[in-house]
Amino acid sequence: MAQNVQFLTVSEDEAGQRLDNYLLARLKGVPKSLIYRVIRKGEVRVNKGRAKPERKLAGGDVVRVPPVRVAESPEPVPISKTLKGVLDNAVIADEPGYLVVNKPAGLAVHGGSGVTLGLIEALRQAFPQYSYLELVHRLDRDTSGCILVAKKRSMLRYLQELFRGEKRIHKRYLALVIGRWPSRRNLVDAPLLRKELQSGERIVRVSLDGKPSKTEFNVVQRFGESATLVEARPITGRTHQIRVHAQHQGHPLVGDPKYGNEVFDLSVKKLGVNRLFLHAAGLSFKNADGEQVNIEVPLPAELQSVVAAFDGHFNQAGSVE
Template sequence: MNASVVIESIVEDGDNQRIDNFFFKRFKNVPKSHIYQLLRSGQVRVNGKRVNFHYRLHAGDLLRIPPVRTPLTKHPQQRKKYPAISIAFDILFEDDALLAINKPSGMAVHGGSGVSFGVIEQLRAQRQEYKFLELVHRLDRETSGVLMLAKKRSALVELHRQIRSGQTEKHYQVMVKGKWSNPIQNVKLPLIKYMTTEGERRVAVAAAAGTAISHGRGAPKVMAAHTLFKQVKVWQNFSMLDAELKTGRTHQIRVHLAHLGYPIVGDDKYGDFVLNKQLARNRRSAGLSLARMFLHASCLRIKHPLSGQKLGLKAPLPADLQTFITQLE
């Protein structure tokens, strides 16, 4: 059960999502009838106002999530409650308005189905003196690196304004399969979200989606997406790139690279599954190995939301990714 009210700020990858679908995704074990009851009763609010289940969320919306009861099931493993794990996060920057950490790979940024405690819940438990603590943006579970949180509502609003107006700068270090040839390459390929026949959420380049989305309900929204790739180093079968996000769409870097024929090493959704399996198997031997996706949020540049000072926040490459580079060399 979600035992207390949570105020969550909607980030860009949640833009245009219907509010009932947001709750269905977040609370997969909760009956839909209960979700609709929460909406009808006004317990769910957006920017302090009641909304109906047709409402589409917008980046920057402040969503009130009321206590949600998750029914117990007969299966003992499903009834099991997992306690919060005390993690000492690597703090990159902190003052009265902001908190930036180096998020470890394998940890979701917030709790949801199958995840009891994400980064935000863990930090709230550790820092109970904070009256306000919200994610400014998100990272995929397997992505490590710079993650920014706001400790004041005014800071959150200003940082979202900077993100929407393109005033922030986000860089990722990424390893791909193949020999990248261009020193600098702008990739402007619009994306769409869709559901697979197995019910899994995916993202694809709009022009290449084809029949993959033909079974879905309604026409998917086409979202402009722009990534700037810079070549860092090239080996025989792999390339290291710097990826700068010009827009912040879900799985943007992963989908752009896969579409171009340079899948991210270790990507379990859009990558080369044969290669990934071989790299995972090699952990038992002396061969080239990697246990997760090689995608790291290395740098975030912003203006401090209160002082206006320019901040450059950097997270060093984790040991497992650095070891992969060492093996290549």
């Protein structure tokens, strides 16, 4: 469907964006190549003048957008009453600039690649009173726990900038790993390389060609020689970082279908292991006003049950330290 010429006024909340990124966000369904072509040909104007893709926009700028053909967007999959109820209870903080959501395991953060409805699409339907909702960061589909969702573009920029700097946002995870994690092994510093298989599946491996990656691990509770509950604090933010670093140390996560130990997981199925044992338990950072924000999300019931079952099974078996 072709649009007419549009004149878009950049809001203060949208200020600071590059022209190309601004158009990509506003012209959903338009191929990226077409957007760059109309900019290059001068059909896009900023305040009546030609502009380059990297031009930073200011509040009050008027952007002329020529008629472009926008692909028809499919109707979004409607959210179920059950999921609406889950999300109503999952919002643990509703601040002026952001939401903190306790994401359930099994829900992808966004749609695509065979996923018809992700967390962000569901939140937009569940909370239509918010005109702007965007993910600040991501969690793996099988990981539960706290995730930040921006309610304003300016807050999105602010929080994402914090995530880019080491130790400006502190993330804390709880994970159950196979075997006895040694007390002395606190820091794992191993570069990670992400590859995409022909099937489209993403796989991450430790590789000298990878990006620098660091995770701090600390022992929380041991279950004899069989398993250890650890706290993981990723210093960098690579895909599958905690899972691959734990595997690299010889202690893969319990219930991990990609990097785990299938034989061990089958042997403890009776103890309630039916998902990846990885939970985003906490975030801490300073908000835009300089105030310290500390977010804590306890283990969900199904993981608490696993901890209790491991404690009873392995410790009563006499394999405690």
